[in-house]
Amino acid sequence: MAATSRAMPLGDVIRFGNGKAIKPGGEGCYRVYGSNGIIGGCDEFRYENGVIIGRVGAYCGSVAYCPEKFWASDNTLVAFPASDHFDTKFLFYLLTDAKLSRYAGGAAQPLVTQTVLKQVEVCVPPLPVQRRIAGILSAYDELMENNQRRIKILEEMARSLYREWFVNFRFPGHEKVPRVDSSLGKIPERWEVKSLGEMCAVVPGFAFKSQDWQESGVPVVKIKNIQSDNTVDINDTDFVSEEIAERTPPKFTLKHGEFLLAMTGATAGKIGRLRSRRPMLLNQRVAKILPHDGFGSFAWCAISSEEAKDRFFRLADGAAQPNMSGSQIERIMLTTPTMDVLNSFSKMTDAILIQSDNLYLKNLNLRRARDLLLPKLISGELTVCHVDTWREAYLA
Numbered sequence: 001m002a003a004t005s006r007a008m009p010l011g012d013v014i015r016f017g018n019g020k021a022i023k024p025g026g027e028g029c030y031r032v033y034g035s036n037g038i039i040g041g042c043d044e045f046r047y048e049n050g051v052i053i054g055r056v057g058a059y060c061g062s063v064a065y066c067p068e069k070f071w072a073s074d075n076t077l078v079a080f081p082a083s084d085h086f087d088t089k090f091l092f093y094l095l096t097d098a099k100l101s102r103y104a105g106g107a108a109q110p111l112v113t114q115t116v117l118k119q120v121e122v123c124v125p126p127l128p129v130q131r132r133i134a135g136i137l138s139a140y141d142e143l144m145e146n147n148q149r150r151i152k153i154l155e156e157m158a159r160s161l162y163r164e165w166f167v168n169f170r171f172p173g174h175e176k177v178p179r180v181d182s183s184l185g186k187i188p189e190r191w192e193v194k195s196l197g198e199m200c201a202v203v204p205g206f207a208f209k210s211q212d213w214q215e216s217g218v219p220v221v222k223i224k225n226i227q228s229d230n231t232v233d234i235n236d237t238d239f240v241s242e243e244i245a246e247r248t249p250p251k252f253t254l255k256h257g258e259f260l261l262a263m264t265g266a267t268a269g270k271i272g273r274l275r276s277r278r279p280m281l282l283n284q285r286v287a288k289i290l291p292h293d294g295f296g297s298f299a300w301c302a303i304s305s306e307e308a309k310d311r312f313f314r315l316a317d318g319a320a321q322p323n324m325s326g327s328q329i330e331r332i333m334l335t336t337p338t339m340d341v342l343n344s345f346s347k348m349t350d351a352i353l354i355q356s357d358n359l360y361l362k363n364l365n366l367r368r369a370r371d372l373l374l375p376k377l378i379s380g381e382l383t384v385c386h387v388d389t390w391r392e393a394y395l396a
Contacts, residue, residue, distance in 0.1 A: 011118030061101030197330030
């Protein structure tokens with residue numbers, strides 16, 4: 001611990017507030033936070049410049065920071081500095097490092113309470129050091145946010161091009177191509193309606209046993225890792241041992257750039273693109289979709305389009321536990337262009353998606369560096385004066 005830091009209970013550092021019930025998915029000028037981040041918007045706010053803590057459920061103990069006006073749901077607590085001696089942004093990093101989920105109680109559902117959190121002991125340096133630490137760490141976050149904005153722009157460019165060419169049929173030279181009837185309505189002449197299975201292989205995941213799971217080892221992508229923004233969150237995976245991974249058939253190994261589809265439950269129909277060079281495995285209830293040669297970026301834009309996602313959701317609808325099979329996925333029908341149009345589209349979008357993937361991988365490295373730096377700064381093991389030296393050594 002740094003000599004200038006003091007150990008004190010969290011109740012002396014933080015003033016807590018309670019969230020208030022609100023329907024998720026709303027719209028408005030103010031962000032609405034739930035236990036796992038932003039869940040919508042609304043036209044009213046309750047708090048400003050605070051730290052949102054997941055209070056109950058699978059994400060209890062999660063931490064988010066909003067410097068603006070916001071609404072927090074009843075699944076959250078909100079934290080503010082207890083006095084002018086503490087910096088709000090620093091408190092966000094302090095609570096992130098504290099791993100508050102460790103203090104969850106409750107039988108049916110995990111739960112963190114103000115009473116328990118107030119007794120958690122933390123190390124807090126003087127205010128100028130707090131602000132310096134927050135500045136160092138937020139530089140990583142700001143760079144990641146900037147990269148994330150660029151990723152969204154790039155992927156929207158690819159999907160907009162897909163909509164223009166293959167939904168609105170305004171591809172180069174479309175004026176000279178007559179329309180003909182098909183099972184999906186009028187389509188350009190010489191185009192076809194093909195099943196997804198004709199363009200891609202669909203491989204459902206492997207059924208690991210309950211005793212296979214452990215706290216470290218080879219990561220396994222589960223249905224929970226597929227996010228609503230078409231990404232795969234690899235920061236919260238479960239693991240199996242190297243031995244079990246070696247016994248798992250190779251077809252369940254995941255590679256960078258592969259497409260994943262949630263097959264079961266409330267999230268059935270969600271699509272994610274895996275960006276990771278790390279070896280991973282695929283769990284049951286998730287399928288990977290492997291495009292045949294030439295169909296890569298076309299298949300990704302097709303299955304991640306709003307039209308296709310609606311079909312996936314409808315496919316899994318109507319049962320007590322929504323579910324879809326690999327054969328059902330393969331039978332999804334899509335309008336497919338001629339090879340010359342497909343090749344032109346691929347030349348344009350392949351480059352866009354490669355840029356997007358590279359930015360995502362940069363963010364993984366930035367997150368890893370920040371997550372290594374955070375506990376060292378909070379504990380005082382690394383002082384702010386030595387950050388540049390550490391960073392140069394880490395990134396070398």
